Amino acid sequence: MRLGVIMLVHTALHRAEAVIRRWTAADCPVVVHVDKATPREEVERFTAALADLGEMVSFARRHRCEWGTWGLVAATQDAAEQMLLKHRDVGHVYLASGSCLPLRPVEELKAYLAARPEADFIESATTADVPWTVGGLSDERFTLRFPFSWKRRRKLFDGYVNFQRRIGFRRRIPAGIVPHMGSQWWCLSRRTLSAILTDPLRLVHDRYFRRVWIPDESYFQTLVRLYSTNVESRSLTLSKFDFQGKPHIFYDDHLELLRRSDCFVARKIWPHADLLYETFLGPLPAKEAEPNPGKIDRVFAKAVERRTRGRPGLYMQSRFPNAGWENGVTSARYCVFEGLDELFEDFAPWLARLSGAKVHGHLFAPEGAEFEGGQAHVAGALSAAPGLRDRNPRMFLTNLIWNARGERQCFSFGPADNQAISWDIAKDPSADISVVSGAWAVSLFRSGAPFEVIRARAARLQKLEADHIAALRSPYAKAAVKVWTMAEFVEAPMEVLQHAAEAAAPQAGTGRLTEVPKMADLAGFGRFLQQLKNEGMHPHLMGDYPVDPAPLGKRRSVRKPYLVR
Structure with a gap:
């Protein structure tokens, strides 16, 4: 069985082209979704550049993919349906972005998945089990409605959330659904992905998740629990987030860090990280190691601590305006x-x-x-x-x-x-x-x-x-x-x-x-x-300072009481 790749792209199309060629060179068909907001001229140049790859690369119907909205899920659904229809020998489908970069030979990833044909690699956890959510919306993202863009129409977004809270509005979650969350970047088996896309209740599910906040981090993460017999609640894509929930960007000086992780794919790679692209798109040594992002977790934890807590007594731009963010008033005793x-x-x-x-x-x-x-x-x-x-x-x-x-x-x-x-x-x-x-x-x-x-x-x-x-x-x-x-x-x-x-x-x-x-x-x-x-x-x-104190350093003698009979 082959490995199919869905790639969601919107910028740095020349980098996406280079990565697509790496996937196809390993006999992995790629279905590309280009954000509808990307200028037509750039898209035409992009498709023309990939024309020589023939049937190995196809393009899905375009959607406007704004962060936190349903467009990202719709784009993934269309690309997944196209992948399963055009390439019936695909056993696993890997979802990646245009800023993702394979860190190891693709053949190693294919062998890893072939040894686990029924496994579905997707982060999937309930909001009660993990403290991932940032911004005050945890369970409410599943029980309120979010028709407005958080980025473009922030006042309407906040106002409508507060209005729903005031009137006590609460959406009904479809029967059998237990909301889960996790990373958007997954690798699902053909059987599980097909079951999600062909479910008789898909219209019900889609109608519900269309008004969930950030549905791309909950749609597949929730529905996979209904069909998968072997959920590996982890992503094969290395992605790290800071304390504000924003993804870390990898630059050229992260080369050794990425090598040490043993992960198959990493995001988010800076488009101008020439050294990273030259290194990981060139010949790579075989590792045959289990992906272990934990090897570099300590580095990221230390970076987050340095950014949020800093050094005692040293005030920096990221913390100085925030009362209580300083790590100690002063640096030494x-x-x-x-x-x-x-x-x-x-x-x-x-x-x-x-x-x-x-x-x-x-x-x-x-x-x-x-x-x-x-x-x-x-x-x-x-x-x-x-x-x-x-x-x-x-x-x-x-x-x-x-x-x-x-x-x-x-x-x-x-x-x-x-x-x-x-x-x-x-x-x-x-x-x-x-x-x-x-x-x-x-x-x-x-x-x-x-x-x-x-x-x-x-x-x-x-x-x-x-x-x-x-x-x-x-x-x-x-x-x-x-x-x-x-x-x-x-x-x-x-x-x-x-x-x-x-x-x-x-x-x-x-x-x-x-x-x-x-x-x-x-x-x-x-x-x-x-x-x-x-x-x-x-x-x-x-204190009780005497009018005529005894000489300094000497306590006044006190006569012992005695009893007269």
Whole structure:
């Protein structure tokens, strides 16, 4: 028995001609359908070029084949009927497109099918079993009507779908039909294909599928279940789709990838992929291997992941406009210290010496970014100018971490800084945030400003820090967060320093600290807080800070209670 080929073409007819000659050279008759939208002059040149092949090539009645419409099924039906009528010795019929290219000797495909005379190779699965559908229509493609073109009349298409949903319209599926879906490109046995085309209920089936959405991916895939005794639910044509449901196009640099797949045919081949056409239409070595597209699935899965998720902290055109599409806010771990530079006079140089990390000042200070060493620009020409930074604070931070990846970045942050970055660092799993709440009051305490000014500023800063801490403690926060109140700090300042050192250099194993920065003088700070309370401003973020605290680092002794009898 011979292998017959149906080819649906609409563009790049010169490439289709070369592939047709490959099929016919292996004694495979070809029935060609040319899209009715293809200009007549091109079709006439195409048919004249193939005239020397005689009866091996014939042309089916032309239909307009618009994506997602019945025309593709009608074209396939007419071409299949013509194939079965003209070539009665054909045992299998292979459906291909003009952009399909045989990857192995055709004789190997013929031998493969001859060993499986009753097998029907067609993807056929119910919508409940696979997550293939893209665009929100799964079961509804079989229960609603789709008289309008999705590509040319999108508003009418969407409006009519919504109207049917509103009124609760639901089509009746013909008796005995269980809708299935799969790839359009199949290879069916003569017996099964003939049974589908000569079914007494064909008019009923055609009338139903004519208003199904994308019927070329469901008509034969559904009806094959009624007649086939041996369905191989896979296509012999290698075709890959991206996350949007669009087919991957193969170019010259995919040559080795296609060879490795061991598949008989591949689509979609770029018309200008000269190397692919020269290679696969030339002499090919015998393989005698089972088609195994799984060999290259990992490459495609990685490509889809790179396109949809990208690299952490690197924003690209395909993802940047889409909120939530970024793969992590930043590309590497970094540390944020809040209040420690207020409590220790030389905190930044001490931490830099101890950890080897880049320790900046307040990157989001109103006057501009305080880069390490007072630099005006850092890696990647990132400027300290506040105007540039504040146009997009999030991208300022993202670029800093990306440009300096491989080196731990640390910086200070406080309520006086630009708070636009607050939620971004809270939701960033790369952030390690250490907070001593209320430490901003130390600079007010030491400022010597009029108390009325201090009180108003303290109230504003406390509200800003309260909002920031609420973000850090929200269920959406993904950063590693540790918060101490001022009251907790004065009882155990070494605990805070130890945590800061370990956060800045987690791989170094800092061990017990042998050097500590100089601590700010907090004598009288408790009385300052009490005065704020007396003026009606309650500094609740400081915790239960005593008016006359014990010496720093020493816990107050508490007398044990005793009982008098």
